[in-house]
Amino acid sequence: MTLTKTLKGNTATIVGLIAVAVALSASYLWDDTQTTAVAARTVREAAPLILAGLCGLVGERSGIINIGIEGQMLLGAFCGFMAASYTTNALGSTVSLLAGVAGGVAVASAAGWFLAWTAIRLRMDQIIAGTVINIFAIGATSFFFVQGRTMPTVPNWPVPGLRDVPLLGRMLFDHGPLTYVAMLAAVLIHIALFHTRWGLRTRAVGEHPGAADTVGVNVFRLRYLNLAAAGALAGLAGFALLQSASAFNRGMSNGKGFIALAVMIFGRWRPMGVFGAALLFGFFNALQAQLQFKQALDVPPQFFGMIPFVLTIAVLALAGLSARPPAASGQPYDPD
Amino acid sequence: MAGDVLLEARGLTKRFPGVLANDSVDLLLHRGEILGLLGENGAGKSTLVKMLFGIHQPDEGDIYFKGQAVTNDGPGEAIARGMSMVHQHFQLVPPLTVAENIVLGNEPISRGFFNKRAAEKRVREISEQYGLTVEPTDVVGDLPVGIQQRVEILKALYRGAEMLILDEPTAVLTPQETDELLVILRQLAADGVGIIFITHKLREVLAVTDRVTVLRQGKGVGTAETANSTSASLAELMVGRSVVLRVEKDEAAPAEPVLIVNDLHVRDDRRQLVVEGATLQVRAGEILGVAGVEGNGQRELVEAITGIRPIDTGSAVVDGTPVGSKPRAVRELGVAYIPEDREKDGLVGGYSIADNLVLATYYEEPFASRGVRDFDAVAQQAEELVEQFDVRTPSINTPVQSLSGGNKQKVIVARELSKENRLVVASQPTRGVDVGSIEFIHNQLITARDAGAAVLLVSAELDEIFGLADRIAVIYEGRIVAELDPTTTTREEVGLFMAGGG
Structure with missing residues (x-):
């Protein structure tokens, strides 16, 4: 029943995804290698957007707008990279990668806690607080970054058998671990949000914290916990960037944290909606990458690089007309 | 038991x-x-x-x-x-x-x-x-x-x-x-x-x-x-003292119609039609009480009449002049407005009482000449009105937001009813106001009526409608569904119309 609601609320995403699926199937008949590459890349590009979009979603569903996802991703990527990099010799590549994930998640989660603290204790404007995180992340990661460090490559985990299915195999079952985590996270958060006590309370706190408070739900505690958990998702999103890049670069989140907000809005604050919207954005990213790579058209690469952002603006302009965020999102809660 | x-x-x-x-x-x-x-x-x-x-x-x-x-x-x-x-x-x-x-x-x-x-x-x-x-x-x-x-x-x-x-x-x-x-x-x-x-x-x-x-x-x-x-x-x-619960008033002496609202349609903030063909008249020297459950278009009706909200179709005419979408022009026709939400629409909380009293007239003589404000004139008026309208305040320079609800409302009433009016539009004028101030505000509305103004009173309190109105109009889903005489109707009958029955 909750899924039907998601389907109804996200017609634009669904129409878009069907169009993409049709286009991919048609182009597969025409050029299977390139099509498969675009399809696989769509999902790979979508992974950090799914995780980051879910971060935004959990925050807003609990009543706090998180504009600092970009910064959290960057911190997650940087700290993840440093942790993995410095522990490689001592721990070996697999464990050091786990240490990296843990480091990135911990720091991004702490940033989420910080955002909750400014919103709850200081009753600070949440947009400003998020911007603080972004600026801090850019400054700190650039300052402490050491050129020339390396980290172990994140392995690919192809699913035996399924991987060999034409088109879909490479698209869904031939990825690094964080891509699977992202897809799984969307499903799990959907279930948690609509079928558990935590979800009911989170939605209540994001829509009408007063109502939740008067029946004994601890609004502030839930917001702290959720923002920290959402930060962990942003940290994973940051590490997902490392999964494809294999090294940290300055400013490597490159606006993805903001695109994630567009993904969240386009997905109507529903986890499966975020999943679909991220795939759509991922597709355009993949398409622009492929077009640049093949130099199929005589157009400057910057033009293609611009497409995801133009799409973001278009999406927000169109979806924003009818999108309804959780009612208490961005409002400081005052128990009196 | x-x-x-x-x-x-x-x-x-x-x-x-x-x-x-x-x-x-x-x-x-x-x-x-x-x-x-x-x-x-x-x-x-x-x-x-x-x-x-x-x-x-x-x-x-x-x-x-x-x-x-x-x-x-x-x-x-x-x-x-x-x-x-x-x-x-x-x-x-x-x-x-x-x-x-x-x-x-x-x-x-x-x-x-x-x-x-x-x-x-x-x-x-x-x-x-x-x-x-x-x-x-x-x-x-x-x-x-x-x-x-x-x-x-x-x-x-x-x-x-x-x-x-x-x-x-x-x-x-x-x-x-x-x-x-x-x-x-x-x-x-x-x-x-x-x-x-x-x-x-x-x-x-x-x-x-x-x-x-x-x-x-x-x-x-x-x-x-x-x-x-x-x-x-x-x-x-x-x-803490004996209160007159019934409002003392003489028989109304209604004269010519001042406000004529005909087949008015108005949209709310979400662009939904919420006033759908309201028709009513208020004559000089009478109080028309509009009864209704909140959210039946009262707010939009009142805002359209005062020029704050655009009219979709239909008309509202004050003394022969159709109201447009310029609140100041409407006010200059002799319209006073006591808004439903005094904090949001009636006062500037951070401004002093004196400034709030000239919110609508600050540009006119004697409060300004050639574009320069005359603070002495403003202060003098404020002193007079605070006295006359019994606003309990330490000084006229006190920010309005620090006053109690009743005193805030008295500031609005003072500003609106101290001038000469043809039409007074009062929306929930005593909401959240103490009993003493209610008595005072009610008397001011009666005084305005007796001075020959047409009074349109919108209230969710039936006691207030029955106490003040010379005629009762019931609004339901954006239409006036009944016009009743308070001396012959009952609360039950009005309530039935308010609920869409009858």
Whole structure:
């Protein structure tokens, strides 16, 4: 029943995804290698957007707008990279990668806690607080970054058998671990949000914290916990960037944290909606990458690089007309 | 009738910075009893029940519930003890269903998941047990307020409430819904629930309570058996002096029509048509009272007439001039406007009383000449009006936001009714205002009428409509569905039209 609601609320995403699926199937008949590459890349590009979009979603569903996802991703990527990099010799590549994930998640989660603290204790404007995180992340990661460090490559985990299915195999079952985590996270958060006590309370706190408070739900505690958990998702999103890049670069989140907000809005604050919207954005990213790579058209690469952002603006302009965020999102809660 | 003592509060005192909100208040509630808690706005009723319910902690005093001293550290603990509260502003989450709202905080869980079916089943059981009909799967935001209130009461019953506090529960209800609520409360009391019923409406206190405790300026000034009380005796306790409950006015002498509204259509902020063909006339020297449940287009009707909101189709004409979409032009036709939301539409909170009094006329002589303000003239006017309209304030330079509700409203009334008017549009002019100020504001409206102005009074309070209006128009879903004569109609008849019947 909750899924039907998601389907109804996200017609634009669904129409878009069907169009993409049709286009991919048609182009597969025409050029299977390139099509498969675009399809696989769509999902790979979508992974950090799914995780980051879910971060935004959990925050807003609990009543706090998180504009600092970009910064959290960057911190997650940087700290993840440093942790993995410095522990490689001592721990070996697999464990050091786990240490990296843990480091990135911990720091991004702490940033989420910080955002909750400014919103709850200081009753600070949440947009400003998020911007603080972004600026801090850019400054700190650039300052402490050491050129020339390396980290172990994140392995690919192809699913035996399924991987060999034409088109879909490479698209869904031939990825690094964080891509699977992202897809799984969307499903799990959907279930948690609509079928558990935590979800009911989170939605209540994001829509009408007063109502939740008067029946004994601890609004502030839930917001702290959720923002920290959402930060962990942003940290994973940051590490997902490392999964494809294999090294940290300055400013490597490159606006993805903001695109994630567009993904969240386009997905109507529903986890499966975020999943679909991220795939759509991922597709355009993949398409622009492929077009640049093949130099199929005589157009400057910057033009293609611009497409995801133009799409973001278009999406927000169109979806924003009818999108309804959780009612208490961005409002400081005052128990009196 | 009443059983053993359920709740006793002794010497409850609460101080807020600069205010003694409750000063050693005592309260006693038995099982199966309905206790009225009566007092003016600011008398400390809300503070008192918030202490009982654990939202505030008393600075002094003790609370005994079922014979044991208790301190409720937050509403959660109060609920766990069997105390519940229905807040004046409903504490419901609009996008969630009835069942989800009711079980929130005490959700049925099976195997780690929220068991929605069990929740719906349980809600259906309680709703049948107490005769409070609701559909558990309905989305709360789509329900009328009367039903939403039932959901609130069911929330309390679901938690096994033995004591129920209702904070101004009838403020948003039609007379019929109010009657239904009173019946429900009687049933609950018969089942042994102790009920504290907060209100400032004497009629309801007399209709449903067993005893009544009156608060004035934070102090308990007395508890009376309802059977031995009258409106006059309670009002006197509440205000501290005898009050004239009926408005004294002479027969109206209506002359030519001043405001003619014809087939008016207006859209709300979400661009939905909410005034759909309203037609009415107000003549010079009469008060037309527009009765209706809130949200039936009153706000938009009034805003269209005063030029604040664009008219979709149809017309509103003042003295032969159609009102456009320039509020200043409308005002210059001799229209005064007392808005429904005084904080938002009537005053600039951070401005002084003096500046608020010239909000509409600051550019005119004598308050300005050649574009330069004359502060002496502004101050002089302010001194006069504060005196004349009995605004209680330390000075004319005090920011309006620090005044009480009644005094804020008097500033607006002073600004609007001190000039010569052809038409006075007053929307909920006494909402949240103390009894003394209500009396004053009502008299000012009568004075304006007797000076020959046409008065359009929009109010959700039937007492106010019956007390002031020379004719009553009932608005329902954006249309005037009835015009009635207050001397021949009844509250029940008006209520029926307000609910869309009749």
